Amino acid sequence: MNPLQRAAGSRIAAARVGIGGPVGSGKTALVERLIPALMARGVDLAIITNDLVTAEDAERIRRSGLIDPARVSAVEAGACPHTVIREDPTLNIEAADDLERRFPGVELILIESGGDNLASTFSRDLTDFWMFVIDVGGGDDIPRKRGPGVIRCDTLVINKTDLAPYVGVDLERMRQQALAVRDNRPVLLTNCRKGEGIDAVVSAIERDVLFRA
Amino acid sequence: MLRLHGVLGHESDTLYHARLHALEHHDGIELLFVPSEEAGRKRFRLATDRGTDCAVSLARGEELVDGALLYIDEEKAIVARFGRQRVWRLRPAHAAAALKLGWNAGNLHWRVRFEEDCLAILLDGPLAGYRARIAHLLDAGDIVELADV
Numbered sequence: 222m223n224p225l226q227r228a229a230g231s232r233i234a235a236a237r238v239g240i241g242g243p244v245g246s247g248k249t250a251l252v253e254r255l256i257p258a259l260m261a262r263g264v265d266l267a268i269i270t271n272d273l274v275t276a277e278d279a280e281r282i283r284r285s286g287l288i289d290p291a292r293v294s295a296v297e298a299g300a301c302p303h304t305v306i307r308e309d310p311t312l313n314i315e316a317a318d319d320l321e322r323r324f325p326g327v328e329l330i331l332i333e334s335g336g337d338n339l340a341s342t343f344s345r346d347l348t349d350f351w352m353f354v355i356d357v358g359g360g361d362d363i364p365r366k367r368g369p370g371v372i373r374c375d376t377l378v379i380n381k382t383d384l385a386p387y388v389g390v391d392l393e394r395m396r397q398q399a400l401a402v403r404d405n406r407p408v409l410l411t412n413c414r415k416g417e418g419i420d421a422v423v424s425a426i427e428r429d430v431l432f433r434a
Numbered sequence: 435m436l437r438l439h440g441v442l443g444h445e446s447d448t449l450y451h452a453r454l455h456a457l458e459h460h461d462g463i464e465l466l467f468v469p470s471e472e473a474g475r476k477r478f479r480l481a482t483d484r485g486t487d488c489a490v491s492l493a494r495g496e497e498l499v500d501g502a503l504l505y506i507d508e509e510k511a512i513v514a515r516f517g518r519q520r521v522w523r524l525r526p527a528h529a530a531a532a533l534k535l536g537w538n539a540g541n542l543h544w545r546v547r548f549e550e551d552c553l554a555i556l557l558d559g560p561l562a563g564y565r566a567r568i569a570h571l572l573d574a575g576d577i578v579e580l581a582d583v
Contacts, residue, residue: 233439345474432489
């Protein structure tokens with residue numbers, strides 16, 4: 222039997238994309254830019270945010286007016302954020318399952334981790350693809366430190382590119398060093414405040430996760 | 435792009451044996467080599483050994499195994515092949531070393547299996563990176579490497 226014929230009889234689960242990275246690197250800002258960009262391309266979307274002991278990021282996105290607030294779920298880690306995206310991602314898996322039950326047509330669920338450190342990674346049980354967001358304000362030595370988040374993610378996003386001249390960062394050298402430690406796997410540059418570089422992130426999701434191109 | 439969803443069966447299934455055998459004679463079997471560290475993925479995009487661009491998705495409860503049949507028609511079949519999982523086996527020299535090794539493996543989030551008196555570490559990256567993390571235990575003779583991976 223052709224797998225496509227087989228698939229026609231059973232709904233294909235929504236793709237789950239993780240977004241991790243250090244505190245303040247711009248994960249929520251990236252989500253806020255991705256929502257309208259993905260919706261403009263017709264992607265049926267839902268969001269999960271992770272915070273330590275609040276629903277701060279979820280409330281920020283719900284209030285943004287960018288998406289139906291019912292499509293935004295909050296997970297409170299209660300401990301180190303990586304514990305609920307890697308060691309025991311049950312809370313996030315249940316939140317994603319719940320969104321799929323409530324919104325049967327959803328194609329993509331973005332799962333934003335709480336701010337963590339360079340060792341943070343996502344479990345394959347939770348996500349199909351994950352991005353790690355760092356920013357130039359953290360210093361251009363971040364890629365050279367070879368944190369597992371930087372090395373293992375499917376796409377590394379270097380955000381706040383507009384700040385490079387003000388913090389003494391050679392952006393192109395930082396990008397080259399990131400590519401070198403990642404064996405040339407994808408590195409994208411964004412300035413989420415102005416929406417620069419977002420199209421490339423959306424295209425990567427469409428190509429590698431949603432299989433649209 | 436060939437969009438594939440779900441595992442049809444296994445190449446050893448009697449249900450598919452005759453058709454796969456016939457396709458084999460016509461050079462119609464394509465192999466999709468999946469790196470062992472990527473085996474847990476439920477969605478991925480990879481090219482077969484013949485260059486067919488495959489966009490693969492699995493159900494959440496479904497698992498990809500070596501020999502999984504992903505596609506079959508009159509012209510060709512696509513079968514998943516896994517690279518061999520690299521395993522680094524370590525034997526602690528004494529109980530205190532075993533505690534230290536266990537602590538390090540847990541703290542470093544290594545994927546491990548327990549094999550009697552050895553710890554088998556399933557490698558997701560270069561061995562040198564792993565070895566560097568417990569070099570002090572190896573140098574002191576607290577941990578013995580059983581074999582190269």
